[in-house]
Amino acid sequence: MIKKIILMLVAVMGIxxxxxxxxxxxxxxxxxxxxxxxxxxxxxxxxxxxxxxxKELGRVSEYEVIMTDGSEITxxxxxxxxxxxxxxxxxxxxxxxxxxxxxxxKANQSGQKIIGIEKERHGYDVELSNGVEMKFNKDxxxxxxxx
Numbered sequence: 591m592i593k594k595i596i597l598m599l600v601a602v603m604g605i606x607x608x609x610x611x612x613x614x615x616x617x618x619x620x621x622x623x624x625x626x627x628x629x630x631x632x633x634x635x636x637x638x639x640x641x642x643x644x645k646e647l648g649r650v651s652e653y654e655v656i657m658t659d660g661s662e663i664t665x666x667x668x669x670x671x672x673x674x675x676x677x678x679x680x681x682x683x684x685x686x687x688x689x690x691x692x693x694x695x696k697a698n699q700s701g702q703k704i705i706g707i708e709k710e711r712h713g714y715d716v717e718l719s720n721g722v723e724m725k726f727n728k729d730x731x732x733x734x735x736x737x
């Protein structure tokens with residue numbers, strides 16, 4: 591009986607250890623899903639510096655990409671972008687920013703560039719070059735300034 595319990599404990603420990611996978615790193619876009627590779631090729635002039643592959647329970651949960659110009663892009667496991675951040679001197683490529691959001695920023699935050707955008711369940715978080723953070727709904731309608 592005690593031998594069975596010990597064997598079961600050893601088996602459970604072995605399975606749980608195998609299930610906890612470490613994040614891995616790569617230095618080129620070939621490890622990304624095709625959709626993510628296409629997004630990078632179409633929207634960024636700089637090259638991939640590092641790709642961090644986040645894993646949970648042995649499955650890829652997301653990809654964090656850092657470009658040689660310092661831009662950071664996060665993709666889900668299927669290659670859909672979730673978050674884009676660029677340096678304060680740059681601006682998020684227009685393809686990532688819905689027109690309604692870009693129009694609102696131009697009209698209400700004149701001269702400011704969008705340096706960060708994150709897709710959320712109910713809309714978008716946007717960060718401007720002056721540090722102002724804003725929330726928009728899925729249709730790009732301004733909701734509020736964020737703290």
